[in-house]
Amino acid sequence: MSVPSQGAATVAVQAGGATLGRIVGLVALGVLLVAPYALYPVFLMKVLCFALFACAFNLLIGFGGLLSFGHAAFFGSAAYVTAHTVKVWGLSPELGIVLGTVAAAGMGVLFGSIAIRRQGIYFSMITLALSQMVYFLALQLPFTHGEDGIQAVPRGVLFGVIDLNQPFAMYYFVLAVFLFGYAVIWRTVHSPFGQVLKAIRENEPRAISLGYRTDRYKLMAFTLSAALAGMAGGTKAIVFQLATLTDVQWQMSGEVVLMTLLGGMGTLSGPVVGAALVVALENYLAATNLPVPVVIGAIFVACVLLFRRGIAGEIQARFGGASR
Amino acid sequence: MMGTIFGIPPQALFGQLLLGLINGSFYALLSLGLAVIFGMLNVINFAHGALYMMGAFVSWLLLTQLGIGYWWALLIAPIIVGLFGIALEKTLLSRLYKLDHLYGLLLTFGCALMIEGGFRHFYGVSGQPYPIPEALRGGQNLGFMFLPNYRGWVVVASLIVCISTWLAIEKTKLGAYLRAATENPVLVQAFGINVPVMVSLTYAFGVALAGLAGVLAAPIYQVSPLMGSNLIIVVFAVVVIGGMGSILGAVLTGYGLGLLEGLTKVFYPEASNIVVFVIMAVVLMIKPAGLFGRER
Numbered sequence: 001m002s003v004p005s006q007g008a009a010t011v012a013v014q015a016g017g018a019t020l021g022r023i024v025g026l027v028a029l030g031v032l033l034v035a036p037y038a039l040y041p042v043f044l045m046k047v048l049c050f051a052l053f054a055c056a057f058n059l060l061i062g063f064g065g066l067l068s069f070g071h072a073a074f075f076g077s078a079a080y081v082t083a084h085t086v087k088v089w090g091l092s093p094e095l096g097i098v099l100g101t102v103a104a105a106g107m108g109v110l111f112g113s114i115a116i117r118r119q120g121i122y123f124s125m126i127t128l129a130l131s132q133m134v135y136f137l138a139l140q141l142p143f144t145h146g147e148d149g150i151q152a153v154p155r156g157v158l159f160g161v162i163d164l165n166q167p168f169a170m171y172y173f174v175l176a177v178f179l180f181g182y183a184v185i186w187r188t189v190h191s192p193f194g195q196v197l198k199a200i201r202e203n204e205p206r207a208i209s210l211g212y213r214t215d216r217y218k219l220m221a222f223t224l225s226a227a228l229a230g231m232a233g234g235t236k237a238i239v240f241q242l243a244t245l246t247d248v249q250w251q252m253s254g255e256v257v258l259m260t261l262l263g264g265m266g267t268l269s270g271p272v273v274g275a276a277l278v279v280a281l282e283n284y285l286a287a288t289n290l291p292v293p294v295v296i297g298a299i300f301v302a303c304v305l306l307f308r309r310g311i312a313g314e315i316q317a318r319f320g321g322a323s324r
Numbered sequence: 325m326m327g328t329i330f331g332i333p334p335q336a337l338f339g340q341l342l343l344g345l346i347n348g349s350f351y352a353l354l355s356l357g358l359a360v361i362f363g364m365l366n367v368i369n370f371a372h373g374a375l376y377m378m379g380a381f382v383s384w385l386l387l388t389q390l391g392i393g394y395w396w397a398l399l400i401a402p403i404i405v406g407l408f409g410i411a412l413e414k415t416l417l418s419r420l421y422k423l424d425h426l427y428g429l430l431l432t433f434g435c436a437l438m439i440e441g442g443f444r445h446f447y448g449v450s451g452q453p454y455p456i457p458e459a460l461r462g463g464q465n466l467g468f469m470f471l472p473n474y475r476g477w478v479v480v481a482s483l484i485v486c487i488s489t490w491l492a493i494e495k496t497k498l499g500a501y502l503r504a505a506t507e508n509p510v511l512v513q514a515f516g517i518n519v520p521v522m523v524s525l526t527y528a529f530g531v532a533l534a535g536l537a538g539v540l541a542a543p544i545y546q547v548s549p550l551m552g553s554n555l556i557i558v559v560f561a562v563v564v565i566g567g568m569g570s571i572l573g574a575v576l577t578g579y580g581l582g583l584l585e586g587l588t589k590v591f592y593p594e595a596s597n598i599v600v601f602v603i604m605a606v607v608l609m610i611k612p613a614g615l616f617g618r619e620r
Contacts, residue, residue, distance in 0.1 A: 067426045114605050117612040121368050121425050122564060126608065129561040132554075133601035140594060250557060254433060261430065293441030300434025304427050305419060 028269075032175055041167045042239070043283065047276045048178040049236040054259040054271030055185050056228035061257075062266030063189055064221045065201030066116075069124040069253050070131025071229050073111070074104040076248030077134060078230030083150040083243035084143055093156040093164060097177070097234035104230020105223055107134075112222030116215055119204075128250060135248045149244030153237055170239065177235050181228050186268060188224065197221055229256075251293075258296060261303045264310025273311050332590055338469035340586045346475055346544065348582020349482035350376075352575045353537040354559045355566065356486055359574040360493070361530035363506045364523055367417060367428035373556025374439040375531045377549060379405050379538025381443060384454050384547040394457035398539050405535030406528040413527040418520070436553070443549035451546025478540050485536065486575045493571055502526065561604040567617015577615060 035044050053075055060066045078100030086096035115126045138144045145151075155164035164170045188194050199207045200214045207214050237243045246252065255278065263274025278296075285292045307314055354372060361369050369375075382404050383397035392400065412435060420427050456474045463472040493499040505512040505519055513519045538552075545551055559578075566577030581600050589596040607615060 067429070069429075114608050117608050118564070121429060124426065124429055125368065125560040125564055126604070128557055129564065129601050129604055132557045132561075133598045136597040136601075140597070250553070254437070257430065257433075291441045291445035293437045294445065297434040297437030297439075297441060300437065301416065301431060304431045304434065305416065308423075308427065 029179075036168060036171045041171045043279070045171055045174045045239045046236075047279045048174050049232050049239060050256070050259060050279055051272040051275040052178045052181045052235070053229050053232035054256050054263070054275045055182060055268075056225045056232060057256045058260045058265060058267075058271045059185055059188065059228070060221055060225040061260060062270075063194060063201065064197045064218060066218065066222070067124045067257070068115075068127040068222075068225070069250075069257065070111070070127035070129075070134075071225075071256050072248050072250065072252035073127075073131035073134040074107060074226040074229040075233035075236075075252065075256075076138065076243070076245075077107060078104040078233035079237040079243035079247045080138065080144050080150065082234035083153045083237040086156060086238070087150060087153045088143075092160065093158055093238045096156075097231060097238065100234030100237070101227050101231040104233065105227035108223040108226025108230075109219070112219045112226070116218045116222065128253065131248070131253060132250060135245065135250070138245060138248045144243075147245065149242060150237075151242055153241040153243070155238055155241060164238065174235055174239060177231065181231055182268075182272075184224075184228065189268065193217070193220070254300075255296070258300055258303070260310075261308075262299065262310055264313035264316070267310070267312040267316060270310050270312035277311075334468055335470075337590055340590045341583060342469070342471065342475060342586070343589070344583045344586020345479055345579065346582070347585060348579040349479050350537050350541060350555065350578075351559055351562050351582050352486050352578030353482050353533055353540075354555070355562045355574040355578045356489060356571065357530035357533035357537075358559065358563055359566075359568050359571055360489070360533075361527055362568050364502065364526040365413075365417070365421070365428070366425050367420075367432065368425070368560075369527075369530065370429055370432035370556070371412070371436040371439060372432075372531065372534050372559070373552030373554075374436040375405050375409065375552070376534040376538040376541070376555065377443065377552035378408070378439060379535030380454075380542040380545075380547045380551060381447070381538070381549075382535070383539045383542050384452055387454065388452075394539075394543070397542075398536070401539045402532040402535040405538070406532035409528045409531035410524050412531075413524050417527070418523075436556075440549055440553060447549060449548065449550060451548040451551075454542040454547050456543045474543060478544065481540060482537075485533070489533070490571050490575065558600055561600045565600075565604050565607050565614055567614020570616045573614075573616025 032048075053071070057068065057071050060068055080100075081103040082093075082096040082100035085091045085099050086093060091099070111127065111130050114130065115123050118126060139146055143150075155170065157163050158169070158173055162169050162173070164173060196207065196212055196217055199210075200212070200217060204214055233247060236247070259274035259278045260271045261274070262277060263272065264270025281295070281299075282292060285295060303310070309317060354376060358369060358372055361367060361372075379401045382401040383394070386392040386397050386400060387394075416431060416435070417428065420431060460474040460477050463470055464476070465471075493502060501512065501517055501522065505517070505522055509519050541551070562577050562581050563574065565581065566573045568574065581603065584603070585596055585599055588599045595602075611617075
């Protein structure tokens with residue numbers, strides 16, 4: 001798999017750019033903390049949900065070299081589970097999100113064990129096909145309410161104390177969820193597990209010959225990625241009080257691929273940048289007459305042809321790892 | 325033919341089987357094109373569904389704008405789609421051959437979004453009707469079922485195209501070059517055969533098959549910008565089940581799964597949308613390389 005290799009850049013980050021990277025990270029955190037005072041909170045929450053989704057997807061493609069074209073299945077199913085448990089069973093929002101995440105993780109185990117039987121392009125086609133199956137199930141099962149989706153999901157009271165109907169409370173909760181997910185990914189990538197994953201991406205036969213059970217590593221990465229995508233989906237269902245077919249459709253899978261590609265596959269901060277740009281672009285396009293899919297498709301083509309490293313990847317390559 | 329078969333009236337059973345066979349014809353034509361393109365270019369053409377839609381739209385535009393009927397459209401639309409394919413291959417795809425195959429998938433995905441989005445922008449999402457040509461209206465009473473002429477024609481036409489493509493690749497000199505270039509393009513080039521041109525023509529041929537399928541589909545389904553995107557995902561599953569190693573395998577799997585889908589519609593309609601995907605999962609569990617595939 002020749003996803004642009006970040007090996008050298010990662011070393012540079014760990015050695016020289018570490019302090020600089022830390023500063024950039026702290027500044028970004030500061031910006032996120034004060035952002036709702038300057039920008040529309042709903043927009044920011046959308047960015048954060050999709051950023052977490054893209055980071056989860058990136059764990060698989062950027063560090064494991066596996067291109068899943070069906071991640072909407074996990075995002076959307078978790079949104080349905082969270083919405084259903086919160087609205088119909090009356091669970092608290094945090095429990096709903098946990099259940100959504102667990103459901104997505106379970107699906108991740110199932111789909112992962114099927115999909116990792118093939119490599120490369122076949123892997124992508126299998127994940128796409130499986131997610132299309134989930135789409136048809138969501139269309140037909142009674143609890144998802146078909147075309148209508150699950151609407152008017154109550155935001156509820158977090159831990160029985162914090163009323164999430166307050167926009168700022170909701171925003172900081174989403175930020176906390178995002179930071180938690182991001183930390184999990186950061187920890188995974190920098191752990192021995194993450195190193196083995198990178199080794200599998202670079203040269204799977206060699207990893208096997210070194211004695212690693214690569215299938216097991218790939219399945220674990222797939223499950224973790226699915227679970228985090230589910231966490232993003234569940235949170236999205238609480239924020240927008242909605243779970244619909246849009247969340248499980250193949251276009252959604254394509255969108256998360258674009259966010260990661262645009263931001264930079266295999267970089268930690270890239271998917272966040274990509275998600276922010278794509279969400280902002282879609283907000284902007286919604287107000288104009290331009291056809292959204294055409295613009296999105298054109299960006300796709302431009303990314304593949306002109307800058308395959310993505311925005312964060314290009315910055316990293318030019319400035320020796322200032323960004324992560 | 326009296327009474328029922330497994331508690332199902334034969335009319336309903338054969339009706340659904342015919343529908344399955346028609347769907348299977350489209351699966352076969354599309355997966356054949358995908359397999360031919362993949363063999364030569366190592367690219368999974370995500371734009372295949374969009375180009376199938378384009379074929380249907382071109383024939384609809386020929387009819388409504390220029391008054392050119394079905395039979396000419398059967399010839400002109402695949403040529404237009406094929407030329408479009410050559411342009412796509414020459415300007416975009418050819419830049420990616422040295423890179424990972426995944427980039428080809430991503431690029432054609434972007435193209436599919438653009439083509440589909442473009443048609444959607446200009447023609448909306450609602451379907452446009454396309455009349456069945458004069459000569460193929462009406463139907464035959466076969467005794468056990470009623471066979472509309474046009475549907476019979478679609479099955480026959482797709483069979484002819486699939487079989488002649490298979491023969492051309494397996495039995496002719498050009499086909500031999502093609503197979504050789506699939507195995508070892510550098511060596512074939514050394515023998516004085518222009519491989520880049522062959523690659524372009526292969527892509528054009530593959531997408532022209534999709535365009536042809538689009539023309540055949542126009543009178544059956546409504547001509548709509550969205551007709552290709554859901555179909556192509558099922559075809560991907562078909563390709564995974566069949567394995568892309570063999571042309572014949574792609575065709576047989578296409579027809580077989582169409583029929584199976586038809587049968588599911590009779591016995592358990594709720595599952596008819598997902599049966600292909602379930603079969604894909606089962607096949608992957610038992611024979612990961614696909615039914616006709618070779619483990620590479």
